[in-house]
Amino acid sequence: MTARTLAATGSRDVGRRVLGGLLYPLGLPFLVLVCWGLASTGTTNRFFPGPLAILSAFRETWIGPAFVDDVLPSLYRLGLGIAASIVVGVAAGTVVGLSRGIGDVVEPLLEFFRAIPPPVLIPVGMLLLGITDTMKVVVIVSGAVWPILLNTIDGVRSIDSVQSDTARSFRIGRRQRLWSLVLPAASPRIMTGVRQALSIALILMVISEMFASSSGLGYRIAYFQRNYLIAEMWSGILLLGLVGVLLAAAFGVVERRVLRWYHGSRAIERA
Amino acid sequence: MQVPSVRRPRPRKVLLGACGLVGFLLCWQLVPALGLVDPQYLPYATDVLVRLAEELRDLAFWRRLGFTMTSWAIGLTVATLAAVVLGAVVGLVPFLRRATHTLIEFLRPIPSVALIPLAVLMFGIQLQAALVVIVYASFWQVFVQMIYGVADVDVVARDTARSFRLNRRQRLAYLVLPTALPYLVTGVRLAAAVALILAITSEMVIGNPGVGRMIELSRSAGDAEGLYALVVLTGLLGLLVNIVFRLIERRSLAWHQSVRGEAP
Numbered sequence: 001m002t003a004r005t006l007a008a009t010g011s012r013d014v015g016r017r018v019l020g021g022l023l024y025p026l027g028l029p030f031l032v033l034v035c036w037g038l039a040s041t042g043t044t045n046r047f048f049p050g051p052l053a054i055l056s057a058f059r060e061t062w063i064g065p066a067f068v069d070d071v072l073p074s075l076y077r078l079g080l081g082i083a084a085s086i087v088v089g090v091a092a093g094t095v096v097g098l099s100r101g102i103g104d105v106v107e108p109l110l111e112f113f114r115a116i117p118p119p120v121l122i123p124v125g126m127l128l129l130g131i132t133d134t135m136k137v138v139v140i141v142s143g144a145v146w147p148i149l150l151n152t153i154d155g156v157r158s159i160d161s162v163q164s165d166t167a168r169s170f171r172i173g174r175r176q177r178l179w180s181l182v183l184p185a186a187s188p189r190i191m192t193g194v195r196q197a198l199s200i201a202l203i204l205m206v207i208s209e210m211f212a213s214s215s216g217l218g219y220r221i222a223y224f225q226r227n228y229l230i231a232e233m234w235s236g237i238l239l240l241g242l243v244g245v246l247l248a249a250a251f252g253v254v255e256r257r258v259l260r261w262y263h264g265s266r267a268i269e270r271a
Numbered sequence: 272m273q274v275p276s277v278r279r280p281r282p283r284k285v286l287l288g289a290c291g292l293v294g295f296l297l298c299w300q301l302v303p304a305l306g307l308v309d310p311q312y313l314p315y316a317t318d319v320l321v322r323l324a325e326e327l328r329d330l331a332f333w334r335r336l337g338f339t340m341t342s343w344a345i346g347l348t349v350a351t352l353a354a355v356v357l358g359a360v361v362g363l364v365p366f367l368r369r370a371t372h373t374l375i376e377f378l379r380p381i382p383s384v385a386l387i388p389l390a391v392l393m394f395g396i397q398l399q400a401a402l403v404v405i406v407y408a409s410f411w412q413v414f415v416q417m418i419y420g421v422a423d424v425d426v427v428a429r430d431t432a433r434s435f436r437l438n439r440r441q442r443l444a445y446l447v448l449p450t451a452l453p454y455l456v457t458g459v460r461l462a463a464a465v466a467l468i469l470a471i472t473s474e475m476v477i478g479n480p481g482v483g484r485m486i487e488l489s490r491s492a493g494d495a496e497g498l499y500a501l502v503v504l505t506g507l508l509g510l511l512v513n514i515v516f517r518l519i520e521r522r523s524l525a526w527h528q529s530v531r532g533e534a535p
Contacts, residue, residue, distance in 0.1 A: 025373040032374065047392050104287035109295055115509030117468040119475060120483075120502050123490035127312050127498065202382045203472075210387070210476055218384075225388030233392075237385045244380030 081140025093152025118143025358417025
């Protein structure tokens with residue numbers, strides 16, 4: 001085989017690979033959109049507008065002042081709630097995980113609190129704190145903190161005993177042990193907890209705004225629905241979906257950075 | 272030797288756990304008693320527990336609980352059946368797995384509660400509206416587990432099945448399903464918890480009859496005792512669902528290594 005034919009087959013392979021690489025991820029979503037568009041023009045059901053109508057409603061509704069009035073406050077509450085959940089969950093989880101005694105005392109309580117469906121806390125928050133931003137953040141934290149807390153406890157408890165014995169025999173100080181042994185060793189579990197917490201936080205943000213708010217994504221979507229602004233409502237659902245997807249993607253990036261050593265060591269083990 | 276002590280929790284642990292529970296109730300009782308929070312907003316623990324006991328004797332309460340658990344059960348069943356079939360098909364056909372990947376990754380993170388307005392428009396204040404939300408939320412839990420599960424077949428086992436010339440049905444029954452079962456059961460356990468959350472949430476937001484609506488009603492009526500009693504109840508309900516499904520998981524996977532706990 002000459003160099004030329006080799007190059008030719010190589011380029012054809014590359015072309016096919018690029019085509020396959022685009023076709024696989026984008027083919028089905030495109031098909032679904034086309035079918036949806038065709039179906040929506042064919043029927044008289046006004047609850048399912050076509051993708052183009054939704055897209056134009058999306059542009060008109062969310063790009064502009066609504067972004068500042070509704071989207072940013074929602075994202076602010078969500079971000080604050082997630083950050084507070086992580087801080088509280090990891091701190092409390094480390095304390096509980098390191099001490100058997102405390103763990104035994106609080107464990108049944110924690111199991112109970114985790115089992116409470118988080119949206120039920122919204123009426124309680126409204127009763128205790130009124131309809132405020134604080135209430136929404138507190139509700140988000142009180143729902144999202146449990147998976148982080150319980151996973152941190154598990155992670156801290158399952159530290160390799162050789163490692164903790166080594167740290168002890170080298171007389172590594174309490175603080176250094178915390179930062180360079182306990183938290184890194186527990187981080188895979190902590191990240192698992194954070195991933196679960198993200199979706200709970202998003203749900204709580206939406207519902208708390210649907211319930212008690214005059215701004216925010218949840219409020220807006222419920223408002224559109226009550227006023228039969230169908231395309232606008234769909235655009236809100238689309239936006240929430242985008243927030244969810246972006247949140248998951250951002251988490252994926254952070255997780256890969258934080259747990260790079262972990263995935264690396266797993267890959268070596270498997271090889 | 273170790274097995275009984277692992278199975279049965281140590282008495283010290285139970286005692287400490289009970290101490291924690293009593294301590295928590297004591298704190299709860301003290302906060303309104305010391306005037307830190309107005310009892311109108313945080314009623315006494317004793318009053319709430321008495322109220323809970325009263326509710327448990329009320330037939331109307333059980334009927335509402337029945338509504339909630341009915342929508343939970345229907346939603347969970349529909350979601351599980353759909354997810355098992357679709358998950359197995361998508362997981363077993365590499366072409367489908369590649370083609371559906373983007374769509375799944377986009378649809379899965381959409382918070383199910385975003386669909387509540389749509390469900391209300393489509394079905395009104397009815398069980399079906401709640402079911403849309405419940406099924407959507409719990410479907411993904413099982414579906415994703417199922418896709419991973421059927422793809423996780425051991426290479427040696429697969430080659431063995433091939434060299435023994437197991438036909439398609441036999442491969443499905445003796446190779447794929449046993450491999451996927453641990454994943455499936457975990458998915459169903461997660462889905463059961465999610466379905467309960469969404470069943471109660473949709474009653475709160477949509478207003479179809481059930482425990483969730485009772486919570487919303489007692490909030491708007493300013494009935495703090497009733498509200499807290501119901502919150503405690505939903506916690507107990509969630510705990511019950513978790514325990515039952517963990518038991519099912521353990522039973523159905525008694526043959527599996529992760530439960531048998533033997534060294535590989």
